[in-house]
Amino acid sequence: MTGAGRVAAPMVEARGVRKSFGRHEVLKGINLTVPTGSVVSLLGPSGSGKSTFLRCINHLETIDGGEIDVAGRLVGYRRQNGKKYELKPAEIAAARRDVGMVFQRFNLFNHLTALENITLAPVLAKGVPKDAAAERARQLLSDVGLADFGGHYPSQLSGGQQQRVAIARALAMDPKLMLFDEPTSALDPELVGDVLDVMRRLAEQGMTMIVVTHEIGFAREVCDSVVFIDDGVVVEEGPPAQVLGNPVHARTRAFLSKVL
Amino acid sequence: MTPTPAVADEPIVRLRHPWRWLAAILILIVLAQIVVYVATTDAFRLDLVAQYFFDQRVLNGVVTTLQLTVLAMLVGVVGGVVLAVMRMSDNGVLRAVAGGFVWVFRGTPVLVQLYLWFYLGTVLPKVTLGVPFGPTLFTASTSDLISPLTAGILGLGLNEAAYMAEIVRGGINSVDRGQSEAAEALGLTPGQTFRRVVLPQAARVIVPPTGNEVITMLKLSSLVTIIGMTDLLGAVQQISARNLQTFPLFEVAALWYLLITSILTVGQGMLERRFARGHRGVGSTLQLAGA
Protein backbone atom coordinates (compact mmCIF):
# COMPACT_ATOMS: atom_id res chain seq x y z
CA MET A 1 0.00 0.00 0.00
CA THR A 2 2.93 2.31 0.54
CA GLY A 3 4.01 4.20 -2.52
CA ALA A 4 0.70 3.47 -4.24
CA GLY A 5 0.06 7.19 -4.41
CA ARG A 6 -2.47 7.17 -1.58
CA VAL A 7 -1.54 10.47 -0.04
CA ALA A 8 -5.06 11.39 1.10
CA ALA A 9 -5.84 11.52 4.82
CA PRO A 10 -7.12 8.25 6.24
CA MET A 11 -10.88 7.76 6.12
CA VAL A 12 -10.89 6.06 9.50
CA GLU A 13 -8.37 6.30 12.23
CA ALA A 14 -9.00 4.43 15.47
CA ARG A 15 -6.64 5.03 18.38
CA GLY A 16 -6.78 2.86 21.47
CA VAL A 17 -10.51 2.20 21.22
CA ARG A 18 -11.95 0.61 24.35
CA LYS A 19 -15.47 -0.54 25.00
CA SER A 20 -17.02 -2.49 27.85
CA PHE A 21 -20.48 -3.90 28.36
CA GLY A 22 -20.88 -3.84 32.10
CA ARG A 23 -17.70 -5.39 33.46
CA HIS A 24 -16.98 -7.27 30.26
CA GLU A 25 -14.34 -5.41 28.25
CA VAL A 26 -15.01 -6.21 24.61
CA LEU A 27 -12.59 -3.84 22.87
CA LYS A 28 -9.22 -3.56 24.58
CA GLY A 29 -7.48 -0.81 22.69
CA ILE A 30 -8.05 -1.16 18.96
CA ASN A 31 -5.69 0.74 16.67
CA LEU A 32 -6.57 0.80 13.02
CA THR A 33 -6.03 3.11 10.07
CA VAL A 34 -8.15 2.77 6.97
CA PRO A 35 -6.83 4.84 4.05
CA THR A 36 -9.38 6.64 1.88
CA GLY A 37 -10.45 4.45 -1.02
CA SER A 38 -9.23 1.20 0.49
CA VAL A 39 -11.18 -1.92 1.28
CA VAL A 40 -10.39 -3.56 4.59
CA SER A 41 -11.78 -6.82 5.85
CA LEU A 42 -12.06 -7.60 9.56
CA LEU A 43 -11.61 -11.24 10.41
CA GLY A 44 -11.86 -12.87 13.76
CA PRO A 45 -13.61 -15.45 15.85
CA SER A 46 -17.20 -14.95 16.91
CA GLY A 47 -17.42 -12.71 19.97
CA SER A 48 -14.03 -11.09 19.35
CA GLY A 49 -15.62 -7.63 19.08
CA LYS A 50 -15.80 -7.07 15.30
CA SER A 51 -19.44 -5.94 15.27
CA THR A 52 -18.92 -3.82 18.33
CA PHE A 53 -15.95 -2.06 16.72
CA LEU A 54 -17.93 -1.45 13.51
CA ARG A 55 -20.79 -0.01 15.53
CA CYS A 56 -18.39 2.30 17.36
CA ILE A 57 -17.29 3.78 14.04
CA ASN A 58 -20.76 5.23 13.39
CA HIS A 59 -21.43 5.80 17.07
CA LEU A 60 -24.16 3.19 17.45
CA GLU A 61 -22.05 2.31 20.48
CA THR A 62 -20.34 4.92 22.64
CA ILE A 63 -16.70 4.14 23.29
CA ASP A 64 -15.23 4.22 26.79
CA GLY A 65 -11.67 5.07 25.84
CA GLY A 66 -9.52 6.14 22.93
CA GLU A 67 -10.97 7.92 19.93
CA ILE A 68 -12.02 7.45 16.35
CA ASP A 69 -11.74 9.91 13.47
CA VAL A 70 -13.91 9.47 10.41
CA ALA A 71 -12.97 11.67 7.47
CA GLY A 72 -10.88 13.76 9.82
CA ARG A 73 -13.72 14.37 12.28
CA LEU A 74 -13.89 12.99 15.77
CA VAL A 75 -16.74 10.50 16.24
CA GLY A 76 -19.26 11.46 18.92
CA TYR A 77 -17.42 14.52 20.26
CA ARG A 78 -16.41 18.05 19.41
CA ARG A 79 -12.90 19.02 20.45
CA GLN A 80 -12.70 22.49 21.92
CA ASN A 81 -10.44 24.24 24.42
CA GLY A 82 -8.64 21.04 25.24
CA LYS A 83 -11.87 19.23 26.08
CA LYS A 84 -14.14 16.78 24.24
CA TYR A 85 -17.77 17.85 24.27
CA GLU A 86 -20.41 15.21 23.64
CA LEU A 87 -22.38 15.87 20.45
CA LYS A 88 -26.14 16.46 20.45
CA PRO A 89 -28.40 13.78 18.91
CA ALA A 90 -28.95 15.93 15.82
CA GLU A 91 -25.18 16.37 15.35
CA ILE A 92 -24.60 12.63 15.75
CA ALA A 93 -27.32 11.98 13.18
CA ALA A 94 -25.72 14.44 10.77
CA ALA A 95 -22.31 12.77 11.16
CA ARG A 96 -23.79 9.34 10.46
CA ARG A 97 -25.01 10.48 7.04
CA ASP A 98 -21.45 10.09 5.77
CA VAL A 99 -21.24 6.48 6.91
CA GLY A 100 -23.37 3.73 5.38
CA MET A 101 -23.97 0.54 7.28
CA VAL A 102 -25.12 -2.86 6.08
CA PHE A 103 -26.28 -5.35 8.68
CA GLN A 104 -26.11 -9.10 8.86
CA ARG A 105 -29.89 -9.34 9.11
CA PHE A 106 -30.57 -6.62 6.48
CA ASN A 107 -32.86 -4.58 8.77
CA LEU A 108 -34.93 -3.27 5.89
CA PHE A 109 -37.93 -1.27 7.08
CA ASN A 110 -40.69 -3.87 6.94
CA HIS A 111 -43.54 -1.41 6.47
CA LEU A 112 -41.98 0.24 3.41
CA THR A 113 -41.43 -1.00 -0.12
CA ALA A 114 -37.91 -1.44 -1.47
CA LEU A 115 -38.14 1.96 -3.15
CA GLU A 116 -39.49 3.65 -0.02
CA ASN A 117 -36.74 2.04 2.04
CA ILE A 118 -34.20 3.77 -0.18
CA THR A 119 -35.88 7.18 -0.37
CA LEU A 120 -36.78 7.56 3.33
CA ALA A 121 -33.45 8.83 4.64
CA PRO A 122 -32.51 11.13 1.72
CA VAL A 123 -35.92 12.81 1.96
CA LEU A 124 -36.04 13.06 5.77
CA ALA A 125 -32.42 13.61 6.66
CA LYS A 126 -31.13 15.48 3.63
CA GLY A 127 -34.26 17.17 2.36
CA VAL A 128 -33.92 15.70 -1.13
CA PRO A 129 -37.16 16.31 -3.09
CA LYS A 130 -39.31 13.17 -3.27
CA ASP A 131 -39.17 12.89 -7.07
CA ALA A 132 -35.41 13.22 -7.20
CA ALA A 133 -35.02 10.68 -4.39
CA ALA A 134 -37.29 8.19 -6.18
CA GLU A 135 -35.41 8.71 -9.43
CA ARG A 136 -32.11 8.04 -7.69
CA ALA A 137 -33.58 5.04 -5.87
CA ARG A 138 -34.66 3.48 -9.16
CA GLN A 139 -31.15 3.97 -10.50
CA LEU A 140 -29.63 2.35 -7.40
CA LEU A 141 -32.08 -0.55 -7.58
CA SER A 142 -31.13 -1.19 -11.16
CA ASP A 143 -27.43 -0.96 -10.20
CA VAL A 144 -27.92 -3.82 -7.73
CA GLY A 145 -29.93 -5.81 -10.28
CA LEU A 146 -33.37 -5.20 -8.78
CA ALA A 147 -34.88 -2.71 -11.22
CA ASP A 148 -38.24 -4.49 -11.18
CA PHE A 149 -38.53 -4.84 -7.42
CA GLY A 150 -39.10 -1.26 -6.26
CA GLY A 151 -42.70 -1.96 -5.27
CA HIS A 152 -41.94 -5.08 -3.28
CA TYR A 153 -42.07 -5.20 0.49
CA PRO A 154 -39.09 -6.82 2.24
CA SER A 155 -41.21 -9.85 3.11
CA GLN A 156 -41.68 -10.40 -0.63
CA LEU A 157 -37.94 -10.48 -1.33
CA SER A 158 -35.37 -13.23 -0.83
CA GLY A 159 -32.54 -12.63 1.63
CA GLY A 160 -30.10 -11.84 -1.15
CA GLN A 161 -32.50 -9.35 -2.68
CA GLN A 162 -33.13 -7.73 0.70
CA GLN A 163 -29.42 -7.33 1.31
CA ARG A 164 -28.92 -5.70 -2.08
CA VAL A 165 -31.78 -3.28 -1.32
CA ALA A 166 -30.10 -2.57 2.02
CA ILE A 167 -26.85 -1.73 0.21
CA ALA A 168 -28.75 0.54 -2.20
CA ARG A 169 -30.45 2.17 0.79
CA ALA A 170 -27.10 2.98 2.39
CA LEU A 171 -25.65 4.25 -0.91
CA ALA A 172 -28.58 6.62 -1.41
CA MET A 173 -27.08 8.84 1.31
CA ASP A 174 -23.86 9.17 -0.74
CA PRO A 175 -21.67 7.96 2.12
CA LYS A 176 -17.92 8.38 2.15
CA LEU A 177 -17.49 5.11 3.99
CA MET A 178 -19.40 1.84 3.97
CA LEU A 179 -19.46 -0.58 6.90
CA PHE A 180 -20.54 -4.17 6.26
CA ASP A 181 -21.24 -6.46 9.21
CA GLU A 182 -21.21 -10.04 7.91
CA PRO A 183 -23.44 -9.06 4.99
CA THR A 184 -23.69 -12.59 3.61
CA SER A 185 -23.79 -14.65 6.80
CA ALA A 186 -27.57 -14.87 6.92
CA LEU A 187 -27.93 -15.85 3.27
CA ASP A 188 -28.50 -19.16 1.57
CA PRO A 189 -25.23 -20.15 -0.15
CA GLU A 190 -26.59 -19.68 -3.66
CA LEU A 191 -27.55 -16.04 -2.90
CA VAL A 192 -24.17 -14.99 -1.50
CA GLY A 193 -22.59 -14.41 -4.91
CA ASP A 194 -25.04 -11.68 -5.98
CA VAL A 195 -24.37 -9.66 -2.84
CA LEU A 196 -20.60 -10.09 -3.09
CA ASP A 197 -20.75 -8.99 -6.74
CA VAL A 198 -22.45 -5.75 -5.73
CA MET A 199 -19.79 -5.16 -3.06
CA ARG A 200 -16.99 -5.96 -5.48
CA ARG A 201 -18.28 -3.38 -7.95
CA LEU A 202 -18.56 -0.83 -5.17
CA ALA A 203 -14.93 -1.49 -4.26
CA GLU A 204 -13.89 -1.05 -7.89
CA GLN A 205 -15.64 2.33 -7.92
CA GLY A 206 -13.29 3.45 -5.14
CA MET A 207 -15.60 3.30 -2.13
CA THR A 208 -13.86 3.05 1.21
CA MET A 209 -15.17 -0.10 2.83
CA ILE A 210 -14.73 -1.98 6.10
CA VAL A 211 -16.12 -5.47 5.77
CA VAL A 212 -16.55 -7.98 8.58
CA THR A 213 -16.76 -11.27 6.76
CA HIS A 214 -15.99 -14.95 6.81
CA GLU A 215 -15.80 -14.98 3.01
CA ILE A 216 -12.06 -15.55 2.74
CA GLY A 217 -12.25 -15.53 -1.06
CA PHE A 218 -13.72 -12.05 -1.03
CA ALA A 219 -11.09 -10.84 1.44
CA ARG A 220 -8.32 -12.25 -0.72
CA GLU A 221 -9.55 -10.92 -4.06
CA VAL A 222 -11.16 -7.61 -3.23
CA CYS A 223 -9.57 -6.27 -0.07
CA ASP A 224 -6.44 -4.12 0.14
CA SER A 225 -5.74 -5.32 3.62
CA VAL A 226 -6.97 -7.87 6.11
CA VAL A 227 -7.16 -7.20 9.82
CA PHE A 228 -7.37 -10.09 12.23
CA ILE A 229 -9.04 -9.26 15.53
CA ASP A 230 -9.13 -11.54 18.52
CA ASP A 231 -10.31 -10.87 22.06
CA GLY A 232 -10.72 -7.16 21.48
CA VAL A 233 -7.34 -6.34 19.98
CA VAL A 234 -5.85 -6.25 16.49
CA VAL A 235 -3.61 -9.29 16.39
CA GLU A 236 -2.31 -8.99 12.88
CA GLU A 237 -2.88 -6.88 9.80
CA GLY A 238 -1.46 -6.60 6.33
CA PRO A 239 -2.09 -7.38 2.68
CA PRO A 240 -4.38 -10.39 2.14
CA ALA A 241 -1.62 -12.50 0.66
CA GLN A 242 0.42 -12.08 3.81
CA VAL A 243 -2.24 -12.37 6.54
CA LEU A 244 -4.18 -15.13 4.80
CA GLY A 245 -1.28 -16.90 3.09
CA ASN A 246 1.50 -16.55 5.58
CA PRO A 247 0.16 -15.45 8.97
CA VAL A 248 2.75 -14.57 11.57
CA HIS A 249 0.63 -15.04 14.65
CA ALA A 250 -0.43 -18.42 16.02
CA ARG A 251 -3.94 -17.19 16.81
CA THR A 252 -4.40 -16.08 13.20
CA ARG A 253 -3.22 -19.47 11.98
CA ALA A 254 -5.57 -21.28 14.34
CA PHE A 255 -8.50 -19.17 13.17
CA LEU A 256 -7.72 -19.56 9.48
CA SER A 257 -7.36 -23.31 9.79
CA LYS A 258 -10.99 -23.38 10.94
CA VAL A 259 -12.52 -21.17 8.26
CA LEU A 260 -10.46 -22.13 5.20
CA MET B 1 -48.53 -59.07 -16.67
CA THR B 2 -48.40 -58.27 -12.96
CA PRO B 3 -51.75 -58.54 -11.19
CA THR B 4 -53.11 -55.14 -10.14
CA PRO B 5 -53.61 -55.03 -6.38
CA ALA B 6 -57.21 -54.55 -5.33
CA VAL B 7 -57.91 -50.85 -4.73
CA ALA B 8 -59.56 -50.16 -1.40
CA ASP B 9 -62.43 -48.09 -2.69
CA GLU B 10 -65.37 -49.24 -0.60
CA PRO B 11 -67.77 -46.40 0.31
CA ILE B 12 -66.78 -44.41 3.41
CA VAL B 13 -69.30 -43.99 6.22
CA ARG B 14 -68.80 -40.66 7.99
CA LEU B 15 -69.01 -40.47 11.77
CA ARG B 16 -72.41 -39.19 12.84
CA HIS B 17 -72.92 -36.49 15.48
CA PRO B 18 -76.46 -36.97 16.81
CA TRP B 19 -75.86 -34.83 19.93
CA ARG B 20 -74.79 -31.85 17.87
CA TRP B 21 -77.99 -32.05 15.94
CA LEU B 22 -80.09 -32.39 19.07
CA ALA B 23 -78.40 -29.38 20.73
CA ALA B 24 -78.85 -27.26 17.61
CA ILE B 25 -82.54 -28.13 17.35
CA LEU B 26 -83.17 -27.32 21.02
CA ILE B 27 -81.41 -23.97 20.74
CA LEU B 28 -83.38 -23.07 17.61
CA ILE B 29 -86.64 -23.90 19.36
CA VAL B 30 -85.77 -21.65 22.31
CA LEU B 31 -84.74 -18.81 19.95
CA ALA B 32 -87.97 -19.14 17.98
CA GLN B 33 -89.94 -18.94 21.21
CA ILE B 34 -88.12 -15.76 22.21
CA VAL B 35 -88.77 -14.14 18.83
CA VAL B 36 -92.44 -15.07 18.92
CA TYR B 37 -92.74 -13.81 22.51
CA VAL B 38 -91.16 -10.46 21.70
CA ALA B 39 -93.26 -10.03 18.57
CA THR B 40 -96.57 -10.91 20.24
CA THR B 41 -96.09 -9.27 23.64
CA ASP B 42 -97.36 -5.71 23.69
CA ALA B 43 -95.18 -4.65 26.63
CA PHE B 44 -92.14 -4.61 24.39
CA ARG B 45 -93.87 -1.82 22.44
CA LEU B 46 -91.92 -2.39 19.25
CA ASP B 47 -94.01 0.39 17.73
CA LEU B 48 -92.56 2.82 20.28
CA VAL B 49 -89.07 1.48 19.67
CA ALA B 50 -89.45 2.22 15.96
CA GLN B 51 -90.91 5.63 16.73
CA TYR B 52 -88.20 6.72 19.17
CA PHE B 53 -85.32 5.20 17.25
CA PHE B 54 -85.10 8.33 15.10
CA ASP B 55 -86.40 10.75 17.70
CA GLN B 56 -84.40 13.99 17.51
CA ARG B 57 -83.39 13.81 21.19
CA VAL B 58 -82.15 10.25 20.75
CA LEU B 59 -80.21 11.24 17.61
CA ASN B 60 -78.64 14.15 19.50
CA GLY B 61 -77.70 11.67 22.21
CA VAL B 62 -76.08 9.41 19.61
CA VAL B 63 -74.04 12.34 18.30
CA THR B 64 -72.92 13.26 21.82
CA THR B 65 -71.95 9.66 22.54
CA LEU B 66 -69.91 9.48 19.32
CA GLN B 67 -68.21 12.82 20.02
CA LEU B 68 -67.36 11.79 23.52
CA THR B 69 -65.99 8.44 22.34
CA VAL B 70 -63.82 10.03 19.66
CA LEU B 71 -62.47 12.80 21.91
CA ALA B 72 -61.83 10.51 24.87
CA MET B 73 -60.05 8.01 22.62
CA LEU B 74 -57.99 10.84 21.14
CA VAL B 75 -56.88 11.85 24.63
CA GLY B 76 -56.33 8.19 25.42
CA VAL B 77 -54.21 7.36 22.37
CA VAL B 78 -52.07 10.51 22.44
CA GLY B 79 -51.71 10.22 26.21
CA GLY B 80 -50.89 6.53 25.86
CA VAL B 81 -48.11 7.21 23.34
CA VAL B 82 -46.67 9.95 25.54
CA LEU B 83 -46.84 7.74 28.63
CA ALA B 84 -45.28 4.80 26.78
CA VAL B 85 -42.40 6.96 25.56
CA MET B 86 -41.96 8.35 29.08
CA ARG B 87 -41.91 4.86 30.59
CA MET B 88 -39.17 3.79 28.20
CA SER B 89 -37.16 6.99 28.66
CA ASP B 90 -33.65 7.13 30.12
CA ASN B 91 -34.87 9.86 32.44
CA GLY B 92 -35.85 8.32 35.78
CA VAL B 93 -38.17 11.19 36.71
CA LEU B 94 -40.18 10.73 33.50
CA ARG B 95 -40.34 6.97 34.07
CA ALA B 96 -41.56 7.46 37.63
CA VAL B 97 -44.17 10.06 36.67
CA ALA B 98 -45.57 7.80 33.96
CA GLY B 99 -45.58 4.84 36.31
CA GLY B 100 -47.38 6.88 38.95
CA PHE B 101 -49.96 8.05 36.43
CA VAL B 102 -50.74 4.51 35.35
CA TRP B 103 -50.86 3.39 38.98
CA VAL B 104 -53.42 6.04 39.97
CA PHE B 105 -55.63 5.90 36.90
CA ARG B 106 -55.77 2.13 36.65
CA GLY B 107 -56.16 1.76 40.38
CA THR B 108 -59.42 3.68 40.72
CA PRO B 109 -62.81 3.12 39.06
CA VAL B 110 -63.44 5.38 36.09
CA LEU B 111 -66.81 6.23 37.62
CA VAL B 112 -65.03 7.67 40.66
CA GLN B 113 -62.63 9.55 38.39
CA LEU B 114 -65.56 11.11 36.51
CA TYR B 115 -67.05 12.38 39.76
CA LEU B 116 -63.68 13.76 40.88
CA TRP B 117 -63.18 15.68 37.63
CA PHE B 118 -66.72 16.96 37.74
CA TYR B 119 -66.39 18.25 41.31
CA LEU B 120 -62.82 19.47 40.88
CA GLY B 121 -64.09 23.04 41.32
CA THR B 122 -64.91 22.39 44.97
CA VAL B 123 -61.27 21.83 45.90
CA LEU B 124 -59.62 23.92 43.20
CA PRO B 125 -61.85 26.93 42.59
CA LYS B 126 -59.42 28.71 40.31
CA VAL B 127 -56.99 27.50 37.69
CA THR B 128 -54.00 29.81 37.39
CA LEU B 129 -51.33 29.84 34.76
CA GLY B 130 -48.16 31.71 35.46
CA VAL B 131 -44.51 31.61 36.39
CA PRO B 132 -44.08 29.40 39.47
CA PHE B 133 -43.90 31.67 42.52
CA GLY B 134 -43.95 34.58 40.03
CA PRO B 135 -46.46 36.70 38.13
CA THR B 136 -49.82 35.27 37.03
CA LEU B 137 -50.61 35.14 33.34
CA PHE B 138 -54.07 33.64 33.28
CA THR B 139 -56.78 32.82 35.77
CA ALA B 140 -60.12 31.13 35.29
CA SER B 141 -62.72 29.58 37.52
CA THR B 142 -62.55 25.79 37.41
CA SER B 143 -66.29 25.37 37.03
CA ASP B 144 -66.14 27.51 33.87
CA LEU B 145 -63.34 25.38 32.46
CA ILE B 146 -64.69 22.00 33.45
CA SER B 147 -68.08 21.57 31.83
CA PRO B 148 -69.70 18.15 32.02
CA LEU B 149 -68.24 17.51 28.53
CA THR B 150 -64.67 18.34 29.58
CA ALA B 151 -65.08 16.35 32.77
CA GLY B 152 -66.30 13.42 30.67
CA ILE B 153 -63.45 13.70 28.17
CA LEU B 154 -60.84 14.05 30.92
CA GLY B 155 -62.30 11.29 33.06
CA LEU B 156 -62.70 8.77 30.25
CA GLY B 157 -59.63 9.90 28.25
CA LEU B 158 -57.04 9.97 31.02
CA ASN B 159 -58.24 6.63 32.34
CA GLU B 160 -57.94 5.29 28.81
CA ALA B 161 -54.45 6.74 28.45
CA ALA B 162 -53.29 4.58 31.35
CA TYR B 163 -54.50 1.45 29.52
CA MET B 164 -53.29 2.61 26.10
CA ALA B 165 -49.82 3.18 27.56
CA GLU B 166 -49.42 -0.56 28.07
CA ILE B 167 -50.78 -1.35 24.61
CA VAL B 168 -48.46 1.18 22.95
CA ARG B 169 -45.49 -0.04 24.96
CA GLY B 170 -46.16 -3.60 23.85
CA GLY B 171 -46.35 -2.42 20.25
CA ILE B 172 -43.10 -0.48 20.45
CA ASN B 173 -41.32 -3.40 22.09
CA SER B 174 -42.53 -5.68 19.30
CA VAL B 175 -40.46 -3.74 16.75
CA ASP B 176 -37.01 -5.27 16.31
CA ARG B 177 -34.08 -3.16 17.63
CA GLY B 178 -32.48 -3.55 14.21
CA GLN B 179 -35.14 -1.33 12.67
CA SER B 180 -34.26 1.73 14.74
CA GLU B 181 -30.55 0.97 14.44
CA ALA B 182 -30.83 0.92 10.66
CA ALA B 183 -32.71 4.22 10.74
CA GLU B 184 -30.19 5.86 13.04
CA ALA B 185 -27.28 4.49 11.02
CA LEU B 186 -28.80 6.25 8.00
CA GLY B 187 -28.69 9.54 9.86
CA LEU B 188 -32.29 9.93 10.99
CA THR B 189 -32.71 11.72 14.31
CA PRO B 190 -34.20 9.78 17.24
CA GLY B 191 -37.52 11.62 16.70
CA GLN B 192 -37.63 10.79 12.99
CA THR B 193 -36.72 7.20 13.76
CA PHE B 194 -39.56 6.91 16.25
CA ARG B 195 -42.21 8.58 14.10
CA ARG B 196 -41.32 7.16 10.70
CA VAL B 197 -39.88 3.74 11.44
CA VAL B 198 -40.85 2.46 14.89
CA LEU B 199 -44.37 3.80 15.39
CA PRO B 200 -45.76 2.75 11.97
CA GLN B 201 -44.60 -0.81 12.62
CA ALA B 202 -45.75 -0.77 16.22
CA ALA B 203 -49.16 0.26 14.86
CA ARG B 204 -49.65 -3.23 13.48
CA VAL B 205 -49.59 -4.53 17.03
CA ILE B 206 -51.30 -1.49 18.58
CA VAL B 207 -54.31 -1.19 16.24
CA PRO B 208 -56.21 -4.44 16.97
CA PRO B 209 -56.43 -3.97 20.75
CA THR B 210 -57.09 -0.25 20.24
CA GLY B 211 -60.12 -1.21 18.15
CA ASN B 212 -61.38 -3.14 21.15
CA GLU B 213 -60.69 -0.13 23.33
CA VAL B 214 -62.82 2.08 21.04
CA ILE B 215 -65.71 -0.34 21.31
CA THR B 216 -65.30 -0.54 25.08
CA MET B 217 -65.10 3.27 25.24
CA LEU B 218 -68.33 3.65 23.30
CA LYS B 219 -70.14 1.61 25.93
CA LEU B 220 -68.19 3.02 28.88
CA SER B 221 -69.04 6.56 27.78
CA SER B 222 -72.61 5.94 28.99
CA LEU B 223 -71.23 6.54 32.51
CA VAL B 224 -71.25 10.28 31.86
CA THR B 225 -74.99 10.38 32.46
CA ILE B 226 -74.11 10.46 36.17
CA ILE B 227 -72.43 13.84 35.74
CA GLY B 228 -75.45 15.16 33.89
CA MET B 229 -74.50 14.68 30.25
CA THR B 230 -77.22 13.95 27.74
CA ASP B 231 -75.53 11.24 25.73
CA LEU B 232 -77.46 8.36 24.16
CA LEU B 233 -78.21 6.79 27.54
CA GLY B 234 -78.97 10.19 29.09
CA ALA B 235 -81.41 11.00 26.29
CA VAL B 236 -83.45 7.81 26.68
CA GLN B 237 -83.44 8.24 30.46
CA GLN B 238 -84.83 11.74 30.13
CA ILE B 239 -87.52 10.67 27.67
CA SER B 240 -88.56 7.68 29.77
CA ALA B 241 -88.69 9.80 32.91
CA ARG B 242 -91.47 11.77 31.22
CA ASN B 243 -93.42 9.08 29.36
CA LEU B 244 -92.64 6.18 31.71
CA GLN B 245 -92.04 3.85 28.75
CA THR B 246 -88.83 2.70 30.36
CA PHE B 247 -88.30 -0.70 28.75
CA PRO B 248 -88.95 0.32 25.12
CA LEU B 249 -86.61 3.31 25.47
CA PHE B 250 -83.79 1.21 26.84
CA GLU B 251 -84.42 -1.12 23.91
CA VAL B 252 -83.79 1.90 21.67
CA ALA B 253 -80.52 2.60 23.48
CA ALA B 254 -79.41 -1.03 23.29
CA LEU B 255 -80.16 -1.22 19.57
CA TRP B 256 -78.23 1.99 18.88
CA TYR B 257 -75.19 0.83 20.86
CA LEU B 258 -75.34 -2.52 19.09
CA LEU B 259 -75.60 -0.88 15.68
CA ILE B 260 -72.59 1.37 16.32
CA THR B 261 -70.42 -1.37 17.83
CA SER B 262 -71.25 -3.59 14.82
CA ILE B 263 -70.11 -0.88 12.42
CA LEU B 264 -66.96 -0.36 14.50
CA THR B 265 -66.22 -4.07 14.41
CA VAL B 266 -66.36 -4.09 10.61
CA GLY B 267 -64.12 -1.00 10.50
CA GLN B 268 -61.68 -2.63 12.90
CA GLY B 269 -61.27 -5.61 10.56
CA MET B 270 -60.56 -3.30 7.62
CA LEU B 271 -58.00 -1.28 9.62
CA GLU B 272 -56.20 -4.43 10.72
CA ARG B 273 -55.79 -5.54 7.13
CA ARG B 274 -54.49 -2.10 6.19
CA PHE B 275 -51.89 -2.08 8.97
CA ALA B 276 -50.69 -5.58 8.18
CA ARG B 277 -49.09 -4.01 5.06
CA GLY B 278 -45.64 -5.35 4.30
CA HIS B 279 -46.12 -8.48 6.32
CA ARG B 280 -46.27 -11.99 5.02
CA GLY B 281 -49.59 -13.11 3.64
CA VAL B 282 -50.70 -9.70 2.37
CA GLY B 283 -50.10 -7.72 -0.77
CA SER B 284 -51.21 -8.80 -4.19
CA THR B 285 -47.86 -8.47 -5.94
CA LEU B 286 -46.20 -11.44 -4.33
CA GLN B 287 -43.59 -12.71 -6.76
CA LEU B 288 -40.73 -14.50 -5.11
CA ALA B 289 -38.52 -14.57 -8.16
CA GLY B 290 -35.04 -15.95 -7.65
CA ALA B 291 -33.41 -13.12 -9.65
Ligand SMILES: Nc1ncnc2c1ncn2[C@@H]1O[C@H](COP(=O)(O)OP(=O)(O)O)[C@@H](O)[C@H]1O
Ligand atom coordinates in the same frame (compact mmCIF):
# COMPACT_ATOMS: atom_id res chain seq x y z
N1 LIG C 1 -25.25 -4.74 23.64
C1 LIG C 1 -24.46 -5.64 24.26
N2 LIG C 1 -24.58 -5.87 25.58
C2 LIG C 1 -23.78 -6.74 26.23
N3 LIG C 1 -22.83 -7.46 25.63
C3 LIG C 1 -22.64 -7.29 24.31
C4 LIG C 1 -23.45 -6.39 23.56
N4 LIG C 1 -23.06 -6.43 22.25
C5 LIG C 1 -22.05 -7.33 22.21
N5 LIG C 1 -21.81 -7.85 23.44
C6 LIG C 1 -20.75 -8.83 23.77
O1 LIG C 1 -19.54 -8.34 23.24
C7 LIG C 1 -18.77 -9.38 22.73
C8 LIG C 1 -18.37 -9.09 21.30
O2 LIG C 1 -19.50 -9.08 20.50
P1 LIG C 1 -19.47 -8.73 18.97
O3 LIG C 1 -18.84 -7.42 18.78
O4 LIG C 1 -20.85 -8.89 18.44
O5 LIG C 1 -18.52 -9.88 18.39
P2 LIG C 1 -18.33 -10.38 16.90
O6 LIG C 1 -19.08 -9.47 16.00
O7 LIG C 1 -16.86 -10.35 16.69
O8 LIG C 1 -18.86 -11.78 16.88
C9 LIG C 1 -19.58 -10.65 22.87
O9 LIG C 1 -19.13 -11.33 24.00
C10 LIG C 1 -20.97 -10.14 23.07
O10 LIG C 1 -21.70 -11.02 23.88
Ligand SMILES: [Mg+2]
Ligand atom coordinates in the same frame (compact mmCIF):
# COMPACT_ATOMS: atom_id res chain seq x y z
MG1 LIG D 1 -20.70 -9.86 14.76
